[in-house]
Amino acid sequence: EVQGLADRFRLFLAIIGCHYSINSGTFKVVFSHSALQRIRPGVHVWKLTKPIVVLCGYEVVKDALVNHGEHFSDRPPLPTSDIFGKGYASGSQCWRQVRRFMLSTLRSYGMAKRPWRMKSTIFCSFSLGGAFNPIYLLGFAVYSTISSIMFGENLDYKDPKLYGLIRVTRNHNQGMNSNLYQICNTFPILLHLPFVKEKVIHPAQEMKQIVLQYTQKHRESIDLNTPRDLLDSWLVKLKEEESHPGSPFNETGFIVYISGLLGAATDTTSSSLTFCLLMMAYFPEVQERVQREIDEVVEHERFPEMKDRTQLSYTNAVIHECQRTLDLAPIAHYHAAVEDIQFRGFLIPKGTTIIPFLTSVLSDPAHWKNPEDFDPDNFLDDEGQFKPNPAFLPFSAGPRSCLGENLARMELFLIISALLQKFTFRKPAGSKPIDFNYVRNNKITFLVSSKVYAAPRTVDSRRE
Numbered sequence: 354e355v356q357g358l359a360d361r362f363r364l365f366l367a368i369i370g371c372h373y374s375i376n377s378g379t380f381k382v383v384f385s386h387s388a389l390q391r392i393r394p395g396v397h398v399w400k401l402t403k404p405i406v407v408l409c410g411y412e413v414v415k416d417a418l419v420n421h422g423e424h425f426s427d428r429p430p431l432p433t434s435d436i437f438g439k440g441y442a443s444g445s446q447c448w449r450q451v452r453r454f455m456l457s458t459l460r461s462y463g464m465a466k467r468p469w470r471m472k473s474t475i476f477c478s479f480s481l482g483g484a485f486n487p488i489y490l491l492g493f494a495v496y497s498t499i500s501s502i503m504f505g506e507n508l509d510y511k512d513p514k515l516y517g518l519i520r521v522t523r524n525h526n527q528g529m530n531s532n533l534y535q536i537c538n539t540f541p542i543l544l545h546l547p548f549v550k551e552k553v554i555h556p557a558q559e560m561k562q563i564v565l566q567y568t569q570k571h572r573e574s575i576d577l578n579t580p581r582d583l584l585d586s587w588l589v590k591l592k593e594e595e596s597h598p599g600s601p602f603n604e605t606g607f608i609v610y611i612s613g614l615l616g617a618a619t620d621t622t623s624s625s626l627t628f629c630l631l632m633m634a635y636f637p638e639v640q641e642r643v644q645r646e647i648d649e650v651v652e653h654e655r656f657p658e659m660k661d662r663t664q665l666s667y668t669n670a671v672i673h674e675c676q677r678t679l680d681l682a683p684i685a686h687y688h689a690a691v692e693d694i695q696f697r698g699f700l701i702p703k704g705t706t707i708i709p710f711l712t713s714v715l716s717d718p719a720h721w722k723n724p725e726d727f728d729p730d731n732f733l734d735d736e737g738q739f740k741p742n743p744a745f746l747p748f749s750a751g752p753r754s755c756l757g758e759n760l761a762r763m764e765l766f767l768i769i770s771a772l773l774q775k776f777t778f779r780k781p782a783g784s785k786p787i788d789f790n791y792v793r794n795n796k797i798t799f800l801v802s803s804k805v806y807a808a809p810r811t812v813d814s815r816r817e
Contacts, residue, residue, distance in 0.1 A: 405706045409713040411720050411744040413697065418688070418709060418751035421696060426752050427689035429706040432541035433534045436550065437557040438609040447601030448753070451610060454602070455756055458586045462502045463760050472656075474510050476775060484781045484804040487630050492519065492623040495764065499618055502760070503611065504567045505582035519619075521559045526616050528556035560612045587611065618757040621681055622764050627800050629675040629769050632727060634780040634805040635787045639729060640773065643668045644810070647774050657770035659763060665770065666739040670732035672765050676747045677715050678727050678789070681796065685709040685749035711746055720744035725789065779806045 408414045417425050426448075475490050493510045496519050500506045508515040528534060537543050537553055544550050571584050580586045587607050594600040633640040650664045651657050662669055688707040693700065701707075716724040720742065721731050734740040748755035755761075781804055792799045 403706065404702070405708060406701060407708045407710050409710045411714045411717045411746075414709045414711070414714050414746065415743070415750060417696065417707065418685075418749065418754075421694065422751035422753070424691055424694045424696075425688045425707050427691045427704075429687050429689040429704070431538055431687070432544055433529070433537050433553050434557075436544065436554055437561070438605065447606070450601050451606060452753075452756065454590060455610060455614070458583055459502075459757070459760055461586070462583055463763060472771065475772075479772075479776055479807040480809050482806075484806055486627075486801065486804050487807075488623055488627040488800055491626045491630075491768070492620070494768065495619055495623045495626070496522070498764065499615065501582075503583045503615065504571075505584070518563065521556075521563050522615055522619055525556040525560045525612070526620055528553070529616070557612070560615070561608055564608055564611050564615075583614075584611065614757060617755070618760060622761050624681055624796075624800050625676055625679060625761070625765060626768055628679045628681075629672060629765070630772065630778050630805060631800075631803050632671075632675050632678070633773065634778040635784075636727065637779070639671060640778065643671055643773050644777070647770055651770075651774065657767065657774060659767070661770075662766055663739075666733065666737060667729065668770055668773075669739045669766065670729040672769055673732045673742075673745060674727060674729045676765070677721075677731065677745060679796065680712050680715050680747070680793065682747065683710065683712040685711055686753070688753065709749060711749065714744050714746050717744055727787075727789070775810055776807045777810055779808065781806065 408417050475494055478490050479485075479487075490510075493515065496515060497508045497510070500508050500515070500518060506514070508518070533549075533553060537549065544553065567584055568588070571588060575581075575585055575588055577589050577592060580589050587602075587610075590602045591604070591607060594602040633643070646665055646667050647657060650661055657665065685708070688709070690701050690703050690705045690707065692703045695701075715721075718724050721744065722728060723731070732740055732742060732745075748758040748761070
């Protein structure tokens with residue numbers, strides 16, 4: 354009864370517009386897993402006087418983002434971001450051109466052509482013995498790889514520039530998820546207070562300075578005919594568009610997209626990698642099956658490559674299930690209605706904020722065999738081959754799905770398969786069985802506090 358009263362109180366706060374109702378961490382509380390089967394597919398709440406529609410369940414989310422993707426392809430105003438991006442990130446109609454350019458460029462410089470960094474450093478560190486938390490070393494590898502793709506720099510884990518990049522990016526990400534940002538997005542009048550505005554904009558300004566420093570260095574050495582990385586490609590595009598007034602390829606858009614990709618493609622990936630290794634430690638029978646498959650498909654003398662993924666069905670299924678179970682981003686980036694639209698029997702006015710509740714998709718019992726459990730069979734057919742599940746939407750869906758999805762998928766596959774080829778991970782003695790209810794509500798705590806042992810695999814162990 355007490356829990357029921359607490360849930361009703363939180364829902365009351367959501368309806369009256371409390372800023373906590375739009376914090377991604379608390380959507381899991383307001384709309385808990387047990388409540389998903391009781392709530393309607395679309396939940397209508399208010400943020401003060403502004404309507405918000407929360408989309409729940411695979412069928413509704415897919416219908417909105419894919420079947421009606423163009424109708425819900427706008428972004429609502431986000432005051433804290435618009436200070437920095439001058440409105441470029443929300444409400445801008447130039448996103449299609451920039452998105453096509455970014456996707457094409459990322460394919461040119463992705464991990465399929467630039468192997469992940471710091472293999473030797475991570476392997477040596479994992480071999481030292483003793484229980485450790487892998488998130489920090491994996492973070493170094495992810496940031497170094499992204500730095501190579503975006504800025505053409507191969508940063509070592511001892512390089513101060515790598516530490517600076519990590520610090521600034523994490524400050525930026527933490528700021529965007531802070532209570533202060535949420536309050537200011539609900540009550541933008543607070544941004545007229547100089548000390549509040551300065552505190553809000555400072556992390557974004559630091560990110561901007563990092564990007565500008567790299568930009569200046571690239572401009573001094575660029576060959577417009579042979580771009581070396583993502584930043585070079587942007588500078589070439591900016592040069593081409595100089596004579597086109599109103600082009601979406603301008604300095605503001607350049608800073609917004611480069612900063613956004615840097616923030617979105619780093620800590621999310623290192624967190625997902627860490628969770629995969631923790632699951633292997635807690636589910637040794639799954640780990641053994643993955644290693645057996647890798648040993649059968651991949652020659653000992655080389656690391657797994659993207660060409661091996663079609664033959665590593667179980668490995669691929671395990672990685673997908675880790676992402677589904679972790680459910681790192683419970684809600685997708687906010688959308689907005691481009692125009693008045695009749696959607697599933699309801700009139701949604703132009704400008705209405707649309708929030709896809711991805712947790713409800715990744716745990717929709719109509720599309721998952723065992724939605725509450727860790728079960729790689731969710732992605733396998735009757736013959737043990739990998740089977741994509743349309744309700745697997747951790748990167749959202751439709752015309753505004755995550756730009757870095759393909760890059761993240763490659764990083765996860767290449768790094769996890771290489772680590773499991775070389776190491777066996779074990780949980781510390783005396784560890785309690787994993788409690789997924791705790792993990793769902795305490796993701797960050799679980800990721801940064803959990804430890805594993807890494808035992809190097811020998812030739813004899815591979816033959817067993």
